[in-house]
Amino acid sequence: MKILIIEDEKSLSDSMVSYLSKESYLCETAFDLTTAKEKIALFEYDCILLDIMLPDGNGLDLLEYLKKAHKMDGVIIISAKNSVEDRILSLNIGADDYLSKPFHLAELSARIQAVIRRRKLNGQNIIHYGDTLLDIQAKSLSVNGEPVELTKTEFELYLFLLINKGKVISKNAIAEHISGESALFLDNFDVIYAHVKNLKKKLGDSGAHLKTVYGVGYKLES
Amino acid sequence: MKLLNYSAQKYLIFSIILVALSIPIFYLVLNKLFIHSVDESLQQQAVLIPEYTKHIASEKDLILWKNLDWDVAISPFSAESIIDKPYTIEEYSKINKEYEQYRILQKKVVLLNKEYVIAFKSSLIENDDLIKAVLGLLITLLILLTAGSIYINYYISKKLWAPFRSILDYLKIYDLDKGDKEWNEKLRISEFNELTDSVKGLIHRAEKTYMAQKEFTENASHELQTPLAVIKSKLELFLQERDLSEQQSLLIEDMNQAISGLEKLNINLLLLAKMDNGQFQLNEIFNVSEIVEQSVTELSFLADPEEITVNFKHHEDYELAGNRQLYSQMIKNLLINAIRYSDKASVIDIVLNNQELIFSNPGLPIPFDEAKLFRRFSKPSSAKKGNGLGLSISKKIAELHHQKLSYSYLNDAHHFRIDF
Numbered sequence: 001m002k003i004l005i006i007e008d009e010k011s012l013s014d015s016m017v018s019y020l021s022k023e024s025y026l027c028e029t030a031f032d033l034t035t036a037k038e039k040i041a042l043f044e045y046d047c048i049l050l051d052i053m054l055p056d057g058n059g060l061d062l063l064e065y066l067k068k069a070h071k072m073d074g075v076i077i078i079s080a081k082n083s084v085e086d087r088i089l090s091l092n093i094g095a096d097d098y099l100s101k102p103f104h105l106a107e108l109s110a111r112i113q114a115v116i117r118r119r120k121l122n123g124q125n126i127i128h129y130g131d132t133l134l135d136i137q138a139k140s141l142s143v144n145g146e147p148v149e150l151t152k153t154e155f156e157l158y159l160f161l162l163i164n165k166g167k168v169i170s171k172n173a174i175a176e177h178i179s180g181e182s183a184l185f186l187d188n189f190d191v192i193y194a195h196v197k198n199l200k201k202k203l204g205d206s207g208a209h210l211k212t213v214y215g216v217g218y219k220l221e222s
Numbered sequence: 223m224k225l226l227n228y229s230a231q232k233y234l235i236f237s238i239i240l241v242a243l244s245i246p247i248f249y250l251v252l253n254k255l256f257i258h259s260v261d262e263s264l265q266q267q268a269v270l271i272p273e274y275t276k277h278i279a280s281e282k283d284l285i286l287w288k289n290l291d292w293d294v295a296i297s298p299f300s301a302e303s304i305i306d307k308p309y310t311i312e313e314y315s316k317i318n319k320e321y322e323q324y325r326i327l328q329k330k331v332v333l334l335n336k337e338y339v340i341a342f343k344s345s346l347i348e349n350d351d352l353i354k355a356v357l358g359l360l361i362t363l364l365i366l367l368t369a370g371s372i373y374i375n376y377y378i379s380k381k382l383w384a385p386f387r388s389i390l391d392y393l394k395i396y397d398l399d400k401g402d403k404e405w406n407e408k409l410r411i412s413e414f415n416e417l418t419d420s421v422k423g424l425i426h427r428a429e430k431t432y433m434a435q436k437e438f439t440e441n442a443s444h445e446l447q448t449p450l451a452v453i454k455s456k457l458e459l460f461l462q463e464r465d466l467s468e469q470q471s472l473l474i475e476d477m478n479q480a481i482s483g484l485e486k487l488n489i490n491l492l493l494l495a496k497m498d499n500g501q502f503q504l505n506e507i508f509n510v511s512e513i514v515e516q517s518v519t520e521l522s523f524l525a526d527p528e529e530i531t532v533n534f535k536h537h538e539d540y541e542l543a544g545n546r547q548l549y550s551q552m553i554k555n556l557l558i559n560a561i562r563y564s565d566k567a568s569v570i571d572i573v574l575n576n577q578e579l580i581f582s583n584p585g586l587p588i589p590f591d592e593a594k595l596f597r598r599f600s601k602p603s604s605a606k607k608g609n610g611l612g613l614s615i616s617k618k619i620a621e622l623h624h625q626k627l628s629y630s631y632l633n634d635a636h637h638f639r640i641d642f
Binding site for chain 1: 444445447448450451452453454455456458459461462468471472474475478479481482483485486489490492520521522523524526527528547551554555558559562612
């Protein structure tokens with residue numbers, strides 16, 4: 001899987017590369033629109049991460065360009081502007097998703113997976129992990145072949161952990177992923193603990209691989 | 223007091239004083255002039271005394287003269303009764319049947335070897351009539367003049383101040399937010415042109431400052447997001463390091479918490495600034511019950527672990543024109559609040575009808591001033607939850623939708639109420 005990261009803040013770009021590379025993505029970077037256009041003309045990407053404010057222009061212009069060139073690979077807009085208008089505008093032009101800064105790398109990874117899954121018709125909609133089998137389309141879980149009822153929160157939580165398998169996910173990242181926009185008014189993430197505990201029980205033997213990391217976060221062992 | 227009335231009033235006062243003073247002065251001056259002329263004619267008569275007296279040859283002639291000329295009185299001379307200068311007396315006139323004023327001039331004459339006093343008399347009745355006529359004319363003239371000048375002044379002032387009025391009207395409807403169209407009228411009076419130029423300059427500067435401030439708040443908030451994103455991502459990478467000790471992990475967690483707080487503060491401040499600047503479109507039509515139901519579902523992850531039940535009752539629905547996203551943020555915020563301040567396994571009631579939406583949850587009274595509840599950055603010092611912006615944002619969102627958010631504590635329960 002090839003990803004192009006168009007982000008002028010080198011330090012942030014480095015973080016993304018370093019996190020995503022561990023998930024067996026092949027990452028390339030561009031720090032301005034010109035380089036980005038050159039790379040897009042030369043290579044095919046499965047997903048493009050596009051910052052809106054770039055030194056030599058607006059990222060949305062590149063989005064328009066991609067649309068005209070019929071190169072609309074999965075595009076995720078990354079913007080420092082958390083504005084509804086921008087979000088609607090970019091989705092209308094044809095972006096697949098919109099993520100506002102600052103974001104958790106785990107969240108970014110989950111969004112990329114979702115975009116790639118949606119883009120590829122033959123995409124994998126079922127994730128195996130240990131004895132468990134998660135059907136993303138049907139939103140159902142079976143453990144050892146037996147169907148297990150999951151709440152919406154537990155399903156989102158498990159999927160999030162599976163996508164970021166082998167990484168330590170902070171409580172904060174989980175809470176923001178689950179609560180969406182409500183996270184803005186949330187200040188305490190202890191509630192995550194209860195959901196993780198319930199999920200762990202439902203996962204049966206595989207639940208043992210869901211580890212608590214010093215009260216900082218959780219990790220699903222790979 | 224209006225400018226026009228002010229100047230008209232000053233004119234009126236001046237005119238009244240002028241008229242009031244001029245009437246007696248006119249009267250005195252006219253009277254004096256008239257008496258002077260009467261006196262002169264009396265003197266003239268006195269000069270002619272020798273002409274008259276040379277015809278008088280006997281006592282009989284004297285009596286005849288006395289009886290023929292009513293304006294002459296002849297009496298024997300006595301030193302104490304003679305008056306040198308002309309003087310005025312009042313006498314009953316048998317013809318007009320009223321008292322009339324007469325002017326008298328006495329002269330000493332020797333007639334038939336005897337000393338006499340001849341008094342010439344002239345009636346002042348014409349004098350009175352003349353003065354009355356002249357005064358009447360004068361007063362009419364004066365009143366007409368005053369009324370005319372007041373009217374003209376009023377009319378001219380009105381015309382003169384018309385541009386001032388239009389500048390005022392322009393300023394009254396001027397909205398800094400909308401950056402109204404510029405004032406381009408050219409005026410005939412240079413002072414007013416100067417005024418409009420100064421006003422334009424002032425508006426221009428205010429607009430510039432306002433725009434700069436607006437831009438600054440937005441830019442500052444946006445610019446902060448990028449470094450925050452860098453720190454956040456680095457901390458996340460740091461967390462992936464193998465061989466992290468518990469202490470190190472907890473340090474990262476503390477930093478994460480602080481960053482997260484800062485991030486929310488930043489977003490909330492930006493939201494408040496944008497609301498203050500009126501940068502939100504308020505023309506979507508949406509269903510309040512739909513939003514409440516959505517929020518209840520979305521926040522079940524928060525309520526479920528605490529076994530909190532949310533009861534939403536609505537018999538009537540309510541449709542609203544506004545900003546759906548903002549409104550839903552307010553509802554979620556109120557619901558999060560209710561969940562946060564509820565005990566385990568309690569029940570939160572939400573009631574909607576076409577007048578109000580009420581969130582109520584049982585709990586202990588709040589430990590601080592209710593008036594401060596909706597103020598920015600105010601929160602109970604004991605509570606570590608939140609940044610103190612949530613409720614003030616909610617109140618602002620309600621206001622944007624022309625609704626009122628209020629709090630009350632009744633029957634051991636907190637009530638947040640939105641009046642439509």
